[in-house]
Amino acid sequence: MSMIECKNLSNNSLKSLDFFLEEGRVLGLLGKNGAGKTTLLSVLMGVLDKSPYADVKVMGHVPGCWPEAIKNEIGYVPQRFWGFDAMSIREAIKTIKPFYENWDDALATELINEFDLPEHQQIKKLSEGQKQLTSIVLAMSFRPKLLVLDEPVASLDPLSRRVFLEKLIENHCDLGTSVIFSTHITSDLERIASDVLILKDGTSVISGDIESVRESVVRMKFNFPKHKKLTFDGLSVLSSSSHGDIQQLLVDQGGQDVKQVLTEKGASNIHCEHLNLDDLFLELHS
Amino acid sequence: MKRYFAILTPTTIRLFYAWIAVGMLLVYLVLPWYPNFTLSGYAMLYFWMQFVVICGLLFPLLMRWRYCQVLRLMPNYNAVITTMVASLFGLFMVLPALLAWFNNLNIWPIQTFSLLIWSVGSFIILRRLMLNAPSERQEKIMSSIVFPTFYLPFMVSLNGGFTSIVELTFLASIEFQLSVVALSMFIWLLPQKKYKQRQPTRILSATSLFFVSNSTKLVFGALSSQGFLVTFCFQLIAVLAATLVAYYDGSTEMFYFTLFALLFHFPYWLQQKEKLSVLIFLLNSKDAIFGKVVYRSFFNIYLYFAVLTGLCIWGVSSIINVHVPVSALLLSILSTGSMLYFLLRFAAQQVCFYIGIAVLMTSLMLIRSYMDVVPWINAALVVFVALTYKFPPLHWLKVEYGFNPNKATM
Numbered sequence: 299m300s301m302i303e304c305k306n307l308s309n310n311s312l313k314s315l316d317f318f319l320e321e322g323r324v325l326g327l328l329g330k331n332g333a334g335k336t337t338l339l340s341v342l343m344g345v346l347d348k349s350p351y352a353d354v355k356v357m358g359h360v361p362g363c364w365p366e367a368i369k370n371e372i373g374y375v376p377q378r379f380w381g382f383d384a385m386s387i388r389e390a391i392k393t394i395k396p397f398y399e400n401w402d403d404a405l406a407t408e409l410i411n412e413f414d415l416p417e418h419q420q421i422k423k424l425s426e427g428q429k430q431l432t433s434i435v436l437a438m439s440f441r442p443k444l445l446v447l448d449e450p451v452a453s454l455d456p457l458s459r460r461v462f463l464e465k466l467i468e469n470h471c472d473l474g475t476s477v478i479f480s481t482h483i484t485s486d487l488e489r490i491a492s493d494v495l496i497l498k499d500g501t502s503v504i505s506g507d508i509e510s511v512r513e514s515v516v517r518m519k520f521n522f523p524k525h526k527k528l529t530f531d532g533l534s535v536l537s538s539s540s541h542g543d544i545q546q547l548l549v550d551q552g553g554q555d556v557k558q559v560l561t562e563k564g565a566s567n568i569h570c571e572h573l574n575l576d577d578l579f580l581e582l583h584s
Numbered sequence: 585m586k587r588y589f590a591i592l593t594p595t596t597i598r599l600f601y602a603w604i605a606v607g608m609l610l611v612y613l614v615l616p617w618y619p620n621f622t623l624s625g626y627a628m629l630y631f632w633m634q635f636v637v638i639c640g641l642l643f644p645l646l647m648r649w650r651y652c653q654v655l656r657l658m659p660n661y662n663a664v665i666t667t668m669v670a671s672l673f674g675l676f677m678v679l680p681a682l683l684a685w686f687n688n689l690n691i692w693p694i695q696t697f698s699l700l701i702w703s704v705g706s707f708i709i710l711r712r713l714m715l716n717a718p719s720e721r722q723e724k725i726m727s728s729i730v731f732p733t734f735y736l737p738f739m740v741s742l743n744g745g746f747t748s749i750v751e752l753t754f755l756a757s758i759e760f761q762l763s764v765v766a767l768s769m770f771i772w773l774l775p776q777k778k779y780k781q782r783q784p785t786r787i788l789s790a791t792s793l794f795f796v797s798n799s800t801k802l803v804f805g806a807l808s809s810q811g812f813l814v815t816f817c818f819q820l821i822a823v824l825a826a827t828l829v830a831y832y833d834g835s836t837e838m839f840y841f842t843l844f845a846l847l848f849h850f851p852y853w854l855q856q857k858e859k860l861s862v863l864i865f866l867l868n869s870k871d872a873i874f875g876k877v878v879y880r881s882f883f884n885i886y887l888y889f890a891v892l893t894g895l896c897i898w899g900v901s902s903i904i905n906v907h908v909p910v911s912a913l914l915l916s917i918l919s920t921g922s923m924l925y926f927l928l929r930f931a932a933q934q935v936c937f938y939i940g941i942a943v944l945m946t947s948l949m950l951i952r953s954y955m956d957v958v959p960w961i962n963a964a965l966v967v968f969v970a971l972t973y974k975f976p977p978l979h980w981l982k983v984e985y986g987f988n989p990n991k992a993t994m
Binding site for chain 2 (some may be wrong): 344345367370
């Protein structure tokens with residue numbers, strides 16, 4: 299079952315975006331600042347505006363038009379958490395708890411303790427990182443089936459980040475919760491995500507199973523005669539550069555024997571290199 | 585049912601009580617200046633209820649509903665809010681209107697106007713809620729149009745020469761709803777000013793008027809910012825005005841409540857702005873003075889303030905020949921003292937609970953037959969104040985600022 303179906307999503311920031319999130323999968327969103335990550339998540343949560351996105355379905359419904367029972371299953375951590383400033387963390391929990399049937403008090407307390415949050419402190423007096431963690435506690439404690447996290451670790455210190463990831467894996471990923479989260483930290487993504495979607499200028503440049511992406515997308519370095527013109531027909535090239543007669547391509551192999559194709563085009567001294575997500579991201583945006 | 589109580593956040597509850605104070609101020613300082621206007625205790629209670637419900641409950645609820653993305657995704661939240669708003673609207677707007685109509689009181693123009701204001705307010709709130717990318721300019725224009733217009737029916741009705749108390753009660757209640765709704769919107773849309781801490785040395789010399797300890801001078805110096813002085817002056821002027829009103833109206837009852845309204849407001853204001861800056865100042869200073877000293881300094885300042893106000897009231901009332909019982913002064917001073925203590929020592933809910941009791945007692949006193957409870961309230965407050973001095977609120981310092989009394993340099 300698809301938790302999220304997104305077909306041909308276009309607006310001011312996004313261009314013809316297609317992707318799916320299957321039940322139990324963890325999708326990491328990567329992209330430069332302004333690539334459209336937050337816009338995408340806002341559309342999915344129905345908080346951006348009331349424009350109709352008929353081809354976007356979250357848990358089987360158009361965003362923002364969920365039956366109340368479905369809302370019970372969606373947890374959202376916005377990029378900026380507000381609305382509870384005057385309350386302490388405990389008071390915020392007291393406010394939210396009666397609305398969720400599956401609220402897990404033990405989990406909330408565990409998270410507060412693990413994150414070392416001052417539960418009786420007013421939220422407006424917390425640091426940005428602590429606010430972020432509070433938002434995470436509120437979103438995770440009712441054990442949603444779909445968790446949408448907009449840069450949840452942006453303001454966190456390495457220790458809190460680590461604890462958060464552990465708790466996310468332990469309480470959600472391992473129990474079959476579908477998660478979609480945006481981040482700039484590729485190591486986090488590699489640690490917990492099963493799928494990746496890389497956005498560039500509002501379009502999807504790479505998407506799919508993270509292992510397949512790592513296998514499929516390669517950096518090819520080769521020599522190519524200066525007098526000949528290199529064409530990319532028959533290849534799925536994501537980026538290219540050249541220094542003298544040395545050419546460099548980022549290619550999605552897609553089951554093709556790229557080495558063979560390049561040899562046929564006249565390339566020599568071909569080196570194929572698999573990249574981690576960090577390098578892949580840099581390569582795409584260089 | 586739990587959900588309905590859950591959405592009453594501390595801010596909501598604080599506003600609920602803050603508006604009681606503002607309501608009392610308006611009712612007792614503005615209305616009596618109009619000729620032919622008379623007040624009854626029951627009418628006042630009714631006013632209060634309306635203020636409190638509309639401004640303390642309704643607006644905070646709508647504001648949170650509007651702002652918070654997380655809340656919008658909460659299951660049944662919209663239904664709970666809608667039901668609550670509709671119920672409050674029905675109970676405090678429609679029901680009084682029906683009662684008035686059944687009693688052949690012609691209040692339809694004002695009700696219509698009231699509904700109009702509500703519609704405009706709701707439209708703004710809902711629009712911002714839906715778009716989530718509000719146009720501040722549009723709203724400010726809207727509120728600047730709405731805000732002055734609420735005075736129109738207010739003036740018309742009060743100068744209309746009505747004689748029936750019942751009719752006036754209904755009319756005035758609706759007028760106040762309008763004014764407060766508009767006022768709330770106006771305040772809500774104003775940009776929040778950031779508090780600027782003044783150099784404590786600047787006005788420190790003012791403390792030389794008092795025979796006080798050095799630590800108290802330090803705190804008082806920090807408190808003596810421009811904002812504090814403005815509030816202080818405002819309070820004095822208002823108390824003097826209240827005394828004049830009491831003279832004009834011949835009712836000491838009115839005087840009690842004006843005083844209460846003002847004194848209610850003081851600790852709230854103190855807590856929100858000054859307390860923080862003073863403590864931060866002290867906690868960051870090289871000559872660290874913590875814990876009991878800080879708290880007791882606060883307390884001393886309060887006592888100076890209260891005694892000074894009391895003396896002013898007494899002095900002015902003697903000049904204009906209005907009898908102000910000493911028990912009334914004492915009651916006001918002690919009740920504010922206990923309020924300050926609650927604010928410093930307890931969590932917001934507890935504070936609200938105690939303020940609730942105080943308000944209830946005040947309401948009871950309003951109805952003259954219950955005036956005999958006053959000595960008991962006084963006695964209870966004396967006990968509270970004594971306890972306050974004996975057990976300073978170190979717990980509060982620890983919880984709110986991570987202050988550890990065991991490590992404090994005394």
